[in-house]
Amino acid sequence: MALYLVTGGAGFIGSNLVERLIELGHKVRVLDDFSTGKRENLCFSGFELIEGDIRDIKICKKVCKGVDFVLHQAALGSVLRSVENPLLTHEVNATGTLNMLIAAKESKVKRFIYASSSSVYGGTEDTKQGIIAKTETMSPSPLSPYAVSKLTGEYYCQVFYKIYGLETVCLRYFNVFGKKQDPSSRYAAVVPKFIKSLLDNKAPTIYGDGNQSRDFTFIDNVVEANLKACEAAPSVCGKVYNIACGRNISVNELFQSLLEIMNKDITPLYAPPRPGDVRHSLANIEKASKELNYRVICEFKEGLIKTVSWFTQKEVLS
Secondary structure (H helix, E strand, O other), X not given: OXXXXXXXXOOHHHXXXXXXXXXXXXXXXXXXXXXXXXXXXXXXXXXXEEEOOOOOXXXXXXXXXOOOEXXXXXXXXXXXXXXXXXXXXXXXXXXXXXXXXXXXHHOOOOEEEEEEEHHHHOOOOOEOOEOOOEOOOOOOOOOOHHHHHHHHHHHHHHHHHHHHOOOEEEEEEOOEEOOOOOOOOOOOXXXXXXXXXXXXXXXXXXXXXXXXXXXXXXXXXXXXXXXXXXXXXXXXXXXXXXXXXXXXXXXXHHHHHHHHHHOOOOOOEEEOOOOOOXXXXXXXXXXXXXXXXXXOOOOHHHHHHHHHHHHHHHHHHO
């Protein structure tokens, strides 16, 4: 039975990973400092919890002892927050990742899975042929301190594989959404913010004209990708992979879909675009499909229905 370490295990993505690993019968250790993660996200048993900060290398070395696989999800998210506080974003996302890689190397961890971001690509404008899908061979062009920090983590992962032989795989997530995602923060992602506003019968704010698009990816797909990355052949190590659905949805389309699912009739508010936001984001997932055996197990609309159901149930119970 393998021992998995999930950093940021009390966060949105991390807690979903922890829950799935426990269901599969694995041993799980969680590291979280609860700066953004929530204890309520871990409202189940069957795991070991260590409270600590990845900026503390002593903690990183402690939690890596005896671990087979590291699923490194801990990070300070949000483009907006990184624009406001680039130094803190770098310390957590870049230096924190370096600390974890050093600790994993010293503990002889079998494989290190790094949660990167589609933001490393930067933006792609419309062409006459439509929106160009991001492929892993494209040169990164980060537009925010957050994107720079995640790209730095990727480079560290690749170097640690080449120099030290630590097996690393980088997964570039595209706009993940689903249960346990926090709608309350001013840095919250668009899907939970829209759902919360509509549940409260309030008009959500759309930044820009709403025609900007994203490859919205339901959480179950991301969980599946992490598991596949652990199981894949050694030939995947030192590489990066897009994790998405391969389909872009505009923010206006997202909002209309939520109105339909939730049976609401509300007009959104529009505000100027935010600094650092890309115009379009669409993934080519052929490489992950071929090399990781990654599959989209839940499409956008089905995932949106499941997400609304979870938030609605939570609202009723609260």
